[in-house]
Amino acid sequence: MPVAHEGLEQEIGYVTKPFEIEHIRGLFEGTDPLMHELAYNLIVGNHHDVDRLTKDALDRDFSANNILDDGLIAGMAIVGIKFRDNIIFVPEVLVAARAMKAGMKHLEPILSASGIEPLGTVIMGTVKGDLHDIGKNLCIMMLRGAGFAVHDLGVDTSADKFIDAVMEHDAQVLGMSALLTTTMPNMGKTITAFEEAGLRDQVKIMCGGAPLNQEFADDMGADGYGKDAMDCVALAKSLLGLEEVMKAVPAKT
Ligand code: B12
DSSP states (O other): OOOSOHHHHHHHTTOOSHHHHHHHHHHHTTOOHHHHHHHHHHHTTOHHHHHHHHHHHHHTTOOHHHIIIIIIIHHHHHHHHHHHTTSSOHHHHHHHHHHHHHHHHHHHHHHHHTTOOOSOEEEEEEBTTOOOOHHHHHHHHHHHHTTOEEEEOOSSBOHHHHHHHHHHHTOSEEEEEOOSTTTTHHHHHHHHHHHHTTOGGGOEEEEEOTTOOHHHHHHHTOSEEESSHHHHHHHHHHHTTOOOSSOOOOOOO
16 A cells, blocks of 8 residues: 655655565554654655654654654665665765664663663674775664664774674674775684684674675675675574564675
């Protein structure tokens, strides 16, 4: 059934894979028109409107959890699909991320105060020697949007820093990013460091970055490889044995 919000309906039109259409329509079915407006404004990156609509929704007694699920996360699911399918590019995703942040600023204090458990805790960082962080930041934004608690170690992250963060936050998943062929081996070195510290069994390790592939990830003993931010979320969920909402799709050509 089409949603009444014309702009959102147009955005849903960008989703073309049958199982994704079904999933996305399911997200908006039976939810309030205010959530449709919120999702639409997030997708197109109107951060002032997302800020205002989130406050409105809280004033109208929508729960923070509903606003997150039915408005922000539902909108972000479309952003992820449009990015993967080359309908939008990095600048538009960053603008949507800014809008997400504008909404989350109102929800985060309520969610943490109400003790709603995150799906899991993820440590993310770009490996030693590598300063590229745009892709990692997109992954973090999508992971947070999906309900994970994420600790961002930034760029140029040593194996020791990864280990310390996993221990400190009792994280179930570690995600490493690399964009340089010269820094990719630092992922394998980090995995070895976990093994040598006797901690490899305590954390699932996923990796990503443009020069990587599944074979490289398998060879170095990672638990998973993701080709984009959507995959990163699906991977984190599957590594934790949670329902995989969005199925992995073939790599961009
Ligand atoms: C932007 C950029 C920079 C910026 C980085 C800014 C920043 N804050 O990140 C700057 C200008 C600083 C830079 C510097 C350099 N760069 Co540069 N850079 C790029 C560029 C143009 C885009 C990278 C990018 O952001 N892509 C967009 C994001 C969204 O994609 P992504 O990172 O792949 O992330 C996605 C997936 O991979 C995945 N993903 C990423 N991480 C993870 C993690 C997990 C766990 C999972 C599941 C998934 C996942 O999800 C993401 C979202 O969908 C690329 C060229 C290109 N077109 O790729 C060159 C490129 C990566 N750079 C390159 C080089 C050589 C350099 C420099 C060495 C240049 C120099 N001589 O100084 C330095 C390196 C500095 C350093 N030590 O890191 C080369 C690398 C070549 C190689 N084979 O190694 C490239 C390929 C350019 C080229 N063709 O030569 N760079």
